[in-house]
Amino acid sequence: MAEEYTKKIKFGILGCAEIARKVSRAITLSPNSQLYAVASRSIEKAKNFASANGFPSTAKIYGSYEELLDDPDVDAVYAPLPTSLHLKWAVKVAEKKKHLLLEKPVALDVKEFDVIVKACEDNGVQFMDGTMWMHNPRTLKMREFLDDSEKFGELRSVHSIFTFSAGDDFLKNDIRVKPDLDALGALGDVGWYCIRSILWVADYELPKTVTALRGPIFNNSRVILACGASLQWEDGKVATFQASFLTNLTMDVTALGTNGTLHLRDFVIPFQETSGTFTFASKSGFEELVTGWVPLPSEHIIPTDLPQEARMVQEFSSLVLSIKESGSQPEKKWPSISRKTQFVLDAVKRSIDQGFETIEIFS
Amino acid sequence: MAEEYTKKIKFGILGCAEIARKVSRAITLSPNSQLYAVASRSIEKAKNFASANGFPSTAKIYGSYEELLDDPDVDAVYAPLPTSLHLKWAVKVAEKKKHLLLEKPVALDVKEFDVIVKACEDNGVQFMDGTMWMHNPRTLKMREFLDDSEKFGELRSVHSIFTFSAGDDFLKNDIRVKPDLDALGALGDVGWYCIRSILWVADYELPKTVTALRGPIFNNSRVILACGASLQWEDGKVATFQASFLTNLTMDVTALGTNGTLHLRDFVIPFQETSGTFTFASKSGFEELVTGWVPLPSEHIIPTDLPQEARMVQEFSSLVLSIKESGSQPEKKWPSISRKTQFVLDAVKRSIDQGFETIEIFS
Incomplete structure (x- = not known):
């Protein structure tokens, strides 16, 4: 249209x-x-x-x-x-x-x-x-599943991975490995997306504690090339993520609810521009004698009218037009989401810097 | 045949x-x-x-x-x-x-x-x-990919999830929640498979350290109903797993190499008895302007002549026949793999019991 x-x-x-x-x-x-x-x-x-x-x-x-x-x-x-x-x-x-x-x-x-x-x-x-x-129509569709208290139930854990194999030139010259440019390295780049995906699944409820996983990898300037963390919420929800410049391109989000499971393997950049897929399973069980699954997970294909980045620009411009034309106030949702993402990112960084101590989040 | x-x-x-x-x-x-x-x-x-x-x-x-x-x-x-x-x-x-x-x-x-x-x-x-x-023909096929130094490269991380939603009756009465019967709870049951899958991907190299993730869930008898851990190897490899009786049936293994990614969503019980699928991606990159993936991950379907549990019995019986008929020695690979799995499982348990301390593994 x-x-x-x-x-x-x-x-x-x-x-x-x-x-x-x-x-x-x-x-x-x-x-x-x-x-x-x-x-x-x-x-x-x-x-x-x-x-x-x-x-x-x-x-x-x-x-x-x-x-x-x-x-x-x-x-x-x-x-x-x-x-x-x-x-x-x-x-x-x-x-x-x-x-x-x-x-x-x-x-x-x-x-x-x-x-x-x-x-x-x-x-x-x-x-x-x-x-x-965030602006892909698939994202909205997945939200419907996650919000379905019958099909998905209560969220209990989220697991996110974003890695790509950066290659020698990147690892030598890219701004994302330079301490004076993108000092947060893989945590600020791919880790940002992992944290955002976890917060998105958790409907932006901040975790109570954040603990970096042991075994991060640094370059000679102590910029992070690979790291991970585990997050815990007040109500017992947990999450983990893995972010790296050193392994093959992978973009997974797995959300586990009491009744359902959401799987996504291309959350940052969909495999194809014109549609996005995800897999959803609800009340999964087994055949008699545990020889197969009933029901099988179902795959959902969501057409994308405009590429997700164009939808982002469109959404942004539409907010700007409202401000310019109708005197609306700026939409606070977007800076709020950015701040929460940065907040958790900071906590992961601090945990790494403090020897994998658990960092309490007071928002 | x-x-x-x-x-x-x-x-x-x-x-x-x-x-x-x-x-x-x-x-x-x-x-x-x-x-x-x-x-x-x-x-x-x-x-x-x-x-x-x-x-x-x-x-x-x-x-x-x-x-x-x-x-x-x-x-x-x-x-x-x-x-x-x-x-x-x-x-x-x-x-x-x-x-x-x-x-x-x-x-x-x-x-x-x-x-x-x-x-x-x-x-x-x-x-x-x-x-x-372990005995599914798919497992052998996946091993070929993981061993391919060009397609998969060097293993850097593994992430495993096994959960199922046990239901009220199980959580009240099953032996797996009774401290005097299966005292290891979800760690011993679903966690066993997660740890085995990680060790299998790592070709049975034991990690150097094991750290339980914060936020395990216990029943009133302090039997574990949900837990997770992160593992680290001498060479920088890392792994995480999540094991739970409290979320929808999910059985994921994700192995990340420098060049490739292996994805499996039904590692313990294949979706269907007669074949097993997995997804493999190698040297994944993007279209011009990062609008899609090139190449796309490929799905592999491996027919299963006999159900995996029948192949297990067949393999076991064939070893027994060799011993009985030909005077062969028992195959030590199997108790060795079991021992390593139990060893890591013990370390996770100890880490949980010691307030998520990092446990050093001396094998």
């Missing part, structure tokens, strides 16, 4: 990170959004990026982030910067009254993130992080 | 546990094995069991375990007794020179198990535990 919007949110992109290519396409695909400007510290790089990524010929090309932020026609900024630069630039974006779509991890820690959120609140701008899978 | 054996191993079954029904069928299906005798403390019960479970009319029915063990024609004993009785009866079986197929967990702890193994060695009888999935 094509929808026509009279108003489109004008996006400016800060920097030419690899992920900005995908989000540029998403902005183009999103019916209420428009690629409007890109900035890089090198104007040549910005020019090349714009022409390679579907920017219209009228797009503004800037040789500095400041110039882009000074453009009064930029409504919203997508910021795929190294984490160590988030605090500085996110605050500037907000102070320039631009709405902010920020890549994950949102900050180096919650303290930094709270400064970003305050700047957004003080300036009345929408905040959202770039966790694309 | 039907094979004709002139000699069949004569089985005696100790007790009429529910699982003995499945193994009786397996003995009948196994071409080198024969249902020969059953004993119960109640001869009525034994009679009913025999007539309901395909015993020939000539089968011996005994009103005590001792009588069955005194029958000189019994070659092998299948013992599905509560764990607390294993030490006593397993040793008696061995001393009567009967070969021993023993249900899991093999003992309350390794110390007990070592007494059982010594009795088997001293009497020259074969020992095997009743972990059926």
Whole structure:
């Protein structure tokens, strides 16, 4: 279904990170959004990026982030910067009254993130992080299953894995292994998604305690290349995750309820762009003599009208339009979810730094 | 392919546990094995069991375990007794020179198990535990993938889950929740399989440390109803498992290598008796712009000629026949695997009892 919007949110992109290519396409695909400007510290790089990524010929090309932020026609900024630069630039974006779509991890820690959120609140701008899978229609469909007290029952445990085999070049040169850029390494990158998936399954209830698993792997600069943690809730729920740059691409979420099981093997990036699948089992039992399962788990295929990242942009722009056109308040759900994710991430980091001590969460 | 054996191993079954029904069928299906005798403390019960479970009319029915063990024609004993009785009866079986197929967990702890193994060695009888999935042809096929240094690469982590929703009656009355019967509860029952699957993936290399996860659940008699652990190896490999009587039936094994991922969702009891499936991914990457996976994981379907439990019986009987007919020595692989499983299980138990302390493994 094509929808026509009279108003489109004008996006400016800060920097030419690899992920900005995908989000540029998403902005183009999103019916209420428009690629409007890109900035890089090198104007040549910005020019090349714009022409390679579907920017219209009228797009503004800037040789500095400041110039882009000074453009009064930029409504919203997508910021795929190294984490160590988030605090500085996110605050500037907000102070320039631009709405902010920020890549994950949102900050180096919650303290930094709270400064970003305050700047957004003080300036009345929408905040959202770039966790694309949240916006896949599959995610909504899975929520229905998890909320079904009969089919799924009460949530008891969640297990999440996100790993990819980064390769030699990445492990030497990528910003995600540099202590001065993405200091949180695999925890901030793939671990962010694991933690988010666990919180999502748990309907954003924060755990009571977080304990990092023994055996994390660091590079020579003590940036995390692989780690895991276990989480425990007040009511007895538990969760584990495994995040790594060192094993084959894997994206699992397994949620166990008293009556049901949800399985997902491609939660961050669906296997295919046009549909998403998941497996759900409810009240699983055995054949007579325990020779097979009855009923078998069922597979569900959810068509995806727009790629999940385009739906993210669309959702973000629709909130921004409401603020601009109807004087709505920014939607607080999104910064709240980001903050909880960062909060748990911080606790895992602290547990690792403190020799796998159990960290109590006081939210 | 039907094979004709002139000699069949004569089985005696100790007790009429529910699982003995499945193994009786397996003995009948196994071409080198024969249902020969059953004993119960109640001869009525034994009679009913025999007539309901395909015993020939000539089968011996005994009103005590001792009588069955005194029958000189019994070659092998299948013992599905509560764990607390294993030490006593397993040793008696061995001393009567009967070969021993023993249900899991093999003992309350390794110390007990070592007494059982010594009795088997001293009497020259074969020992095997009743972990059926080990004998599924799928298990061999998956081993090929895990051993492929190109497709799978180096093993880095394993994650295993076995849970089922036991229900009120089980949680009140089953031997697996009784401290004087199966004192190891969910750890000894479903946890046994998780630990075995991890060791199997790791080619039976013992971990260096074992740390129970916080948040185990106990009943009023402090029998474990749900627990988990993380394991670490000398070379940096890690593993986690989750075992529970309190969530929907789930049987996952996920093995992560530097180059490949193995996924299995029904490792203990395959979804269907006649074939087993697993998913394998190798060198998984993304489409341009990270909009999908290339290549996609592949599903493998392995036909099962005989049910896995019948293959277990067949393998056991074939070892027994070699000993009886050709004077072979008992195969030490099986007690060795059982011992390692029990060893790790003991460490998890100790970690739980010691407030989630990390337990060093000295094998």
